[in-house]
Amino acid sequence: MAAERRHGCALASRLIQAGFLVGLVVVWYLAATRWGVNRLLLPNPVAVYDNLVDILRSGEFIDDLKTTLVELAAAFAISATGGVTLGYLISRSRYWIDVFEPLFAAIYSIPIILFLPLFVLFFGLGPASKIALGASISFFPIVINTIAGFGHVDRLFVTAARSMGASDYHLFRHVLLPAASPVILTGLRMGFTTALLSIIGSETLAALAGLGHRIAQLADAMEMARMFAYIVFVVAIAVTLNAVVSRLEAHGKRD
Amino acid sequence: MATSEAAIKVRGVFHRFGEAGEQRFVRALADTSLDVAEGELLCLIGPSGCGKSTLLNIMGGLMEPSSGAVAVRGQPVRGPLPRDIAFVFQENSLFPWNTVIENIELGMTFQGVSRSERAARAAEALAAVGLKEFAQHYPAQLSGGMRQRAALARALSLKTPILLMDEPFGALDEQTRMILGEDLSVLLAASRKTIVFVTHSLGEAVFLADRVAVFSARPGSIKQVIAVDEPHPRRPEFATSAKFTSLRNQLYGLLHDEIRKAVQQSTADTARTGAEPT
Numbered sequence: 455m456a457a458e459r460r461h462g463c464a465l466a467s468r469l470i471q472a473g474f475l476v477g478l479v480v481v482w483y484l485a486a487t488r489w490g491v492n493r494l495l496l497p498n499p500v501a502v503y504d505n506l507v508d509i510l511r512s513g514e515f516i517d518d519l520k521t522t523l524v525e526l527a528a529a530f531a532i533s534a535t536g537g538v539t540l541g542y543l544i545s546r547s548r549y550w551i552d553v554f555e556p557l558f559a560a561i562y563s564i565p566i567i568l569f570l571p572l573f574v575l576f577f578g579l580g581p582a583s584k585i586a587l588g589a590s591i592s593f594f595p596i597v598i599n600t601i602a603g604f605g606h607v608d609r610l611f612v613t614a615a616r617s618m619g620a621s622d623y624h625l626f627r628h629v630l631l632p633a634a635s636p637v638i639l640t641g642l643r644m645g646f647t648t649a650l651l652s653i654i655g656s657e658t659l660a661a662l663a664g665l666g667h668r669i670a671q672l673a674d675a676m677e678m679a680r681m682f683a684y685i686v687f688v689v690a691i692a693v694t695l696n697a698v699v700s701r702l703e704a705h706g707k708r709d
Numbered sequence: 710m711a712t713s714e715a716a717i718k719v720r721g722v723f724h725r726f727g728e729a730g731e732q733r734f735v736r737a738l739a740d741t742s743l744d745v746a747e748g749e750l751l752c753l754i755g756p757s758g759c760g761k762s763t764l765l766n767i768m769g770g771l772m773e774p775s776s777g778a779v780a781v782r783g784q785p786v787r788g789p790l791p792r793d794i795a796f797v798f799q800e801n802s803l804f805p806w807n808t809v810i811e812n813i814e815l816g817m818t819f820q821g822v823s824r825s826e827r828a829a830r831a832a833e834a835l836a837a838v839g840l841k842e843f844a845q846h847y848p849a850q851l852s853g854g855m856r857q858r859a860a861l862a863r864a865l866s867l868k869t870p871i872l873l874m875d876e877p878f879g880a881l882d883e884q885t886r887m888i889l890g891e892d893l894s895v896l897l898a899a900s901r902k903t904i905v906f907v908t909h910s911l912g913e914a915v916f917l918a919d920r921v922a923v924f925s926a927r928p929g930s931i932k933q934v935i936a937v938d939e940p941h942p943r944r945p946e947f948a949t950s951a952k953f954t955s956l957r958n959q960l961y962g963l964l965h966d967e968i969r970k971a972v973q974q975s976t977a978d979t980a981r982t983g984a985e986p987t
Contacts, residue, residue, distance in 0.1 A: 608801075610798060610801065610802050611802070611804060613771055613798075613802075614796065614798060614802040615819065616771070616789050617769060617771060617789050617791065617794070617795070617796045618789075618791050618795070618796075618815075618816040618819045618820065618863075618867065619789065619791025619792070619819045619820050620819040621819070624818070624819050628804070628815055628818070628819075629804065632804070632806040632807075633804075633806070
């Protein structure tokens with residue numbers, strides 16, 4: 455009974471969410487066709503749809519998509535490896551936790567994207583600057599969560615394991631890692647999302663290729679319908695990637 | 710007192726937390742000496758914060774005393790002794806990410822017991838505490854009493870000659886702890902282990918113990934040791950006998966003033982630090 459009602463509630467909220475999005479498109483359509491909003495500011499959604507179909511058919515997006523995904527993969531690989539390793543090492547000592555936890559939390563609250571010009575000066579307009587920026591930004595949620603995960607394991611678990619003769623390896627493999635992994639996985643998911651956002655965002659500002667770069671180019675060329683089509687495409691990619699990562703996170707937490 | 714070599718010898722143990730002058734400075738134990746004979750069940754009882762759990766941790770090598778010495782089966786204690794001593798903690802010491810059976814086997818993994826022997830011993834220990842059907846459950850799916858049975862099974866599976874139990878039923882309701890106490894008495898009478906059992910329940914102490922060591926208020930030391938001359942396993946009728954009542958009253962008399970002192974101390978602590986001491 456209760457489960458059924460909850461299920462019904464979930465269905466209703468999905469319907470409201472879908473209805474909201476449909477309503478948004480309807481308002482967009484009316485604004486573009488009936489209310490006389492300038493076509494250069496707001497293209498007709500039908501034209502956007504036609505462009506999207508054309509982009510997907512022609513496959514012209516592939517190079518830009520590849521650039522963005524390679525940047526994302528490299529940035530995330532760097533921040534995940536660095537963040538988890540450094541976070542673990544810091545978490546080994548109460549002293550280093552007290553030193554670094556507030557420091558990283560403070561840096562985390564700074565919009566690092568402000569340093570994009572500096573990253574471009576150091577690493578050029580190519581993928582390297584996007585990788586460096588994405589890695590820097592996503593490093594912080596990962597390292598902060600890793601410290602929190604490893605640094606706040608219930609003392610009783612450690613004491614119990616030690617009293618049963620656990621070695622350092624046993625303690626890590628059977629106590630610290632399982633205790634910390636849910637928090638670390640959340641950090642990795644947050645890091646992945648921030649890396650994706652910052653890389654696409656910085657591509658619109660300073661890049662030679664990539665999906666963000668393509669969108670900025672189309673805006674400069676006033677090809678609004680095509681630009682909107684690319685935005686829809688990027689949103690779909692981002693939603694898919696985030697869904698995959700959230701699924702992986704949930705799966706990792708279940709084991 | 711046993712004539713043979715004591716299983717655990719405590720000599721002149723002092724313990725303090727923090728340094729003199731610090732706000733958290735506490736003298737937990739003062740000049741505590743005690744012998745635990747092979748095969749006996751000794752209860753430590755005393756007001757909260759008197760250092761009885763601290764003494765248990767020191768006996769098991771989980772804490773180092775500020776001064777004094779502890780020997781287990783003739784050997785000085787310098788760290789955990791997983792071959793000699795198994796612990797049962799107050800609550801929630803089972804790993805929540807492992808099932809009951811995995812929890813039990815993990816302790817033996819730490820000790821290097823072979824896989825096939827682990828499975829056999831885990832099954833045996835689970836059966837002994839009556840949790841056979843719950844092997845594949847996670848701790849969160851069990852009641853508090855069942856979790857403590859599982860923790861006891863984990864300790865039993867380690868087959869150590871000594872068992873140290875730190876208020877194992879402290880978080881349970883009166884009825885559950887009564888049943889667990891009866892089962893424990895039966896189980897332990899058969900195992901012939903040496904057991905030290907920390908509790909603040911007078912009835913539990915009299916019902917389970919061969920001897921009860923009564924602590925004074927902080928800094929704790931042993932005020933008196935009372936023998937409970939009653940064979941194991943104890944029957945439920947023992948709990949309603951005149952002997953039980955008179956021993957319980959004797960304990961109450963010994964403890965009453967100490968508990969008053971402890972309450973005054975904790976009120977003073979709260980006034981000093983602005984927080985409840987833990």
